[in-house]
Amino acid sequence: MKAFVLRSYGSPDVLELTEIDTPVPADDEVLVRVRATSVQPYDWHLMRGEPYIARLMGNGLGLRTPKFGVLGADLAGQVEAVGRNVTAFRPGDEVFGMPKRGGFAEYACVREGELAPKPKNLSFEQAAAVPLAALTALLGLRDAGRVRPGQRVLVNGASGGVGTFAVQLAKAFGAEVTAVCGTRNVELVRSLGADEVVDYTAEDFTRNGRRHDLVLDIAGSRPGSAYRRVLTRTGTCAVVGGPGGRWLQPVGHVLSALAVSAFVPQRTVLVDVVRSTENKRNLLTLTELVEDGRLTPVIDRRYPFEEIPAAVGYQERGHASGKVVVTV
Template identity: 50%
Template sequence: MSEASSPQSTVDVSTMTAIVAPRYGAGSVLRTEVVVRPDPRPDEVLVRVRAAAVCQGDAHLLTGTPYLLRLGFGLRRPKDPIIGHDLAGEVVAVGREVTGFRPGDAVFGSVNSGAFAEYTCVSAQRLALAPTGLSLEEAAALPDSGMTALQGLRDVGQLKAGQTVLVNGASGGVGTAAIQLAKALGAEVTAVCSTRHVEVLRSLGADHVIDYTSEDFTASDRRYDVLLDLAGNRSLRDCRKVLAPKGVFVSSAGAPGGNWVGPIVWMGKVLLTNLFVGPKIAILLMRPHRADLEFLAGLVADGKLRPLIEKRYPLAQAASAVQHIIEGHAQGKTVLVG
C-alpha cells in the first residue's frame, strides 16, 4: 500500500499495485498485479489506502459462496477482481460534487470492492474523517464491524440503557465491537464465546461471559431484551427461549445452508416466523453510511470504543490474511498494512 521510488526513477501515477482475484477460490488464488489507478467519479473520493481490514464478506466474494451470490457478482469469476471493503488512508483527490473532504485528510470507510490496493475510489457517503486517537490500522478495522454492531443493537434491536443483551459469537470483529457499543448504550452485556476468548471479552467490558464449551446459554433461566446472533449455530426455538417477552432476536449470521443457498433459507424462516409468533425476530443487513461512521468516531474519541486487532499482514500476504478469515475462529479483526 505504499509507493517505492528513488531519485533516479519516476513514479507512474497512472498505475498501482493491487491484490486481484482472477477466479473464485480460496486465499491462494489471489495475485499481486500492477493495474490502472482509478479516477474518482463526481461523488467519489480517491483514497491512498494505508490499511485494509479483512471481513467475512471478502471471504464470501472470493469463494463465490453461496453460489447465488454469483448472480450479482459474476457467474464464472468476480466481476470486481480487486476485493476488500474496509479501509483507512489519506485523501488524494475528490470528485467535483464532494464536500467535507480535501486532499491530505485522514479518512476511514467502506467501499463496495477495491480496498486491497494502493488506491481506491470511495463514495463520499461511505467515508468519514478518521477517528482521533486511532492509528490508521485501527481505523480500518472499524467500519464493517462497527456499523454492523451499531445497526444491530441500536436500530434493529432498539437497545436502551438498563436493558440486557446477549451477543452470541462475540469474539470476532462484530462481536468485540458489539460488547463495547452495548456498554456505551448503557446495557448489561453477556458474551458467548469459546474458552480462549473469555478473558479478552471480559477486558472489553462484558459483564458476563459464557464459555459455550462448558455451558449452554439456552439452558439458562436468564432472559434478554436483545439477542444479537453472530454465530447462527442455534435454532430459532432455542434463541426465542432466552428472550424477554418483548425481547428482540437480531440475526446477522444465519444457520449454514450449504454452498448453494447459504443462509438464505434461514433468513426466509426468520421472516416467516416473525409473522406468526413472538418475540420479535429480525434480520440484520448492514448499510454503510457516513453518519454511522461519524457516530463510531465519536465513541472512539470519548474512549468508549476501540477495535481489537488480532493479526496484521503486509499487503503482499493478503492470501494468508483472507485464508485466516475463511478458516474461522478469528479473534477481533485481521488487517492488511503497508
C-alpha cells in the same frame, strides 16, 4: 498501482497481485491512498462466490465469474484527489470508510458518503479495523434491535470482529451484556465490559433459563426457534449471519430465523449493513465513541499487503479474536 485482483471464484490462491491502472474519481468520489485495510467474512464469501444461491439474488455476485475485480470492504488512508462535486474532503485528509470493495489495492475510489475523517486517536491499522464490523454491530443494536438503557442484551459470537464491537457498544448504550464465546476468549470478552460471559463449550446459553430483551446473533450457532427460549415475550433477535456453506448457508439460517418470527410475538430482524445509506453519519457516531474511549478495535493479527491471501485464509478459518488487518 498494485492490487489483488479476483478473476475467478476459489480459494485465497485466486487473489492475484498485479499492476492495474490507478482509478480516477468520479464527480462524487474521493481517491484514497490506502494505508490499511481489513479482512472479514464478507470478502471471502465474495471470493468463493458462496453460498451459490447468493449468485441468483442480485447482490453483485456474477453467476460464473466475479463482478468485483478488487475486494476489500474496509480502508483507512489519505485523500489523494477528489471529484469536482466533493466538498467534505481535500488532498491530505486522513479518512476511513467502508467502500464495500477496492480496499485490497494501493488506491481506491470511494463515494464521499462512505467516508469520514479518521478518528484522531487511532492508527491507520486500527481505523481500518472499524468500519464494516462496527457499523454492523451499531445497526444491529441501535437500529434493528432498538436497544435502550437497562435492557438485557445477549451477544452470540462475542469474540469476533462484529462481536467485540457489539459488546462495547451495548455497554455504551447502557445495556446489561451477556457475551457468548469459546473458552480461549472468555477473558478477552470480559475485558471489553461484558457483565456475564458464557463459554458455549461448557454451557448451552439457550437452556440456562435467563431471558434477554435483545439477542444479537452473529455466530448463527442455534436455530431460530432456540432463541425464543432466551428472549422475553416481546424481545428481539437481530440476525447478522451464520455458519458458511457452499449452497445455502448462511442465507438458510437467516431465512429460517425470519420465518419463525411470523408465528411468535418476539421480533426477528435482519441486520444488513451493506445496503445502508447512512454510512457517513454512522461512521461519525463511531468516531465519537472511539475518541471518547468507549470503543476500541480489537486486532488479532496484522499482515503486510503482499500477504493478503494468507490474511484471508486465516480469517476464513474462523479463529480470529477480533479483526485481521493489512498494512498497505
